[in-house]
């Protein structure tokens with residue numbers, strides 16, 4: 687659980703650096719999503735340290751924390767990947783900023 691938290695934080699920080707480097711148009715929103723997730727993760731981690739792997743913990747972990755990160759990767763991170771690839775190929779900020787629709791995805795649970 688602890689290693690997962692370290693990995694997530696490091697991965698989010700790397701992603702945010704990449705977004706800053708390319709002046710990613712959804713940077714503020716994407717960073718806020720990471721922050722919300724880390725807060726939810728830390729709350730769950732505290733619960734785990736206090737009560738161990740209870741049934742509630744397992745349910746929250748699978749239904750919220752894992753589901754959220756899967757949706758985040760499928761939408762927000764895919765958009766980021768498309769944007770970065772487009773920028774590296776075309777260097778056309780206007781073109782690459784089009785069609786980034788992950789901001790419309792409503793994330794729940796985390």
Ligand SMILES: [Fe+2]
Nearest residue numbers: 701758762763
């Ligand atoms: Fe992300």
